Amino acid sequence: MKVVGLETIRIAEYPAMLFLQVHTDEGVIGLGENCVGIGVVEEFIHESIAPRLLGKDPLAITSIHELLHQDFIGFQGSGVAVRAASSIDIALWDILGKVTKQPLHQLLGGKVRDRIRAYNTCAGSAYAKGSSNIDRSRKAQIGEVQNGEFEDLVGFLKRPAELVESLKAMGFTAMKIWPFDEAAVRSGGQTISNEDLREGVAILEAARATDKNFDIMLEMHSLWSAPAATRIARAVEHLDLFWIEDALRHESTEALIRFKNSHRIPVTVGETTGTRWDYLRLLSSRAVDHLMIDPGWVGGITEAKAVIALASTYGVPVAPHDCTGPVVLTVGTHLGVAYPKYSGYRNRTPTRA
Numbered sequence: 001m002k003v004v005g006l007e008t009i010r011i012a013e014y015p016a017m018l019f020l021q022v023h024t025d026e027g028v029i030g031l032g033e034n035c036v037g038i039g040v041v042e043e044f045i046h047e048s049i050a051p052r053l054l055g056k057d058p059l060a061i062t063s064i065h066e067l068l069h070q071d072f073i074g075f076q077g078s079g080v081a082v083r084a085a086s087s088i089d090i091a092l093w094d095i096l097g098k099v100t101k102q103p104l105h106q107l108l109g110g111k112v113r114d115r116i117r118a119y120n121t122c123a124g125s126a127y128a129k130g131s132s133n134i135d136r137s138r139k140a141q142i143g144e145v146q147n148g149e150f151e152d153l154v155g156f157l158k159r160p161a162e163l164v165e166s167l168k169a170m171g172f173t174a175m176k177i178w179p180f181d182e183a184a185v186r187s188g189g190q191t192i193s194n195e196d197l198r199e200g201v202a203i204l205e206a207a208r209a210t211d212k213n214f215d216i217m218l219e220m221h222s223l224w225s226a227p228a229a230t231r232i233a234r235a236v237e238h239l240d241l242f243w244i245e246d247a248l249r250h251e252s253t254e255a256l257i258r259f260k261n262s263h264r265i266p267v268t269v270g271e272t273t274g275t276r277w278d279y280l281r282l283l284s285s286r287a288v289d290h291l292m293i294d295p296g297w298v299g300g301i302t303e304a305k306a307v308i309a310l311a312s313t314y315g316v317p318v319a320p321h322d323c324t325g326p327v328v329l330t331v332g333t334h335l336g337v338a339y340p341k342y343s344g345y346r347n348r349t350p351t352r353a
Helices: 038-053 061-068 080-100 152-158 160-169 181-187 194-210 226-235 253-260 275-284 300-313 326-338
Strands: 003-011 014-024 029-035 118-121 174-177 215-219 243-245 267-269 290-293 318-320 346-348
Touching: 003 038, 014 038, 014 080, 029 038, 029 080, 029 326, 038 061, 038 080, 061 080, 061 300, 080 300, 080 326, 118 215, 152 160, 152 174, 152 194, 160 174, 160 194, 174 194, 181 194, 194 215, 194 226, 226 253, 253 267, 253 275, 275 290, 275 300, 290 300, 300 318, 300 326, 318 326
Parallel strands: 118 174, 118 346, 174 215, 215 243, 243 267, 267 290, 290 318
Antiparallel strands: 003 014, 014 029
């Protein structure tokens, strides 16, 4: 079997999404995907990856993974080359599953659990329709409310107690919300006013008061300075949050360590991180309690496996991230059932249009 073509597909309704099909000479097609900044990812796939991939055996996944990691420049973090290679890797695993007639979790060694607790990322229907590189304002991601039904982003901002009950009725046991984001946009993330702090805390308190056993994750989207993030974390310590996620950009390991040591809430980072080498830096800092990986940004399934194994040596559980599209959601679900060192939760977003 040989790779004979790479096809990229865009959907007008979701301009931040890119789908990829790897075609083979035996008619087996593998599906991959990526999200955010897709124009350059698409161009990189056709310009730089295609000449190296065409004619190769698509089942030689490890060999291709190593080949694509040998880019002369630019292969680091979750940059364009890494995300393009991630899409290819996912598609190659899809081909392997189709050829062997086995689901991904079986190819990964089989299931270690039959059920996964799911938390809901409380996004709006417009969440995946634009690029978060361009507009960090969460108000820009609120879609239209139809038939009197609120969407989840409106829900946690305006009716958090009602949202909790709605999610519980659907079988969710947790939600992730970001009530401080607009304050960060206003201040540049360097400081937070007393009014903004009280407003965000009040939203979390309303959600917590609804059900003491319903888990709540606080998402901060890497928008804050370490001092401002610390102030927010200390203000919400009493709410027994499951974790606080991406409070600040973690290029500065020292800032992440200071933040971790400033409060008692478990810290989660990593969704925008790529390759095992960046994750090694995070793990060796001892400043993370959970890791988050996005199979579409970390380097694909092959690299995700390496990161999960690395995290297990530090005793740090991993949660798959998938606020991207259906392919990455499916991959993360299979990872969640196949690996023991799993955070206990699986991200799912959104629950409704």
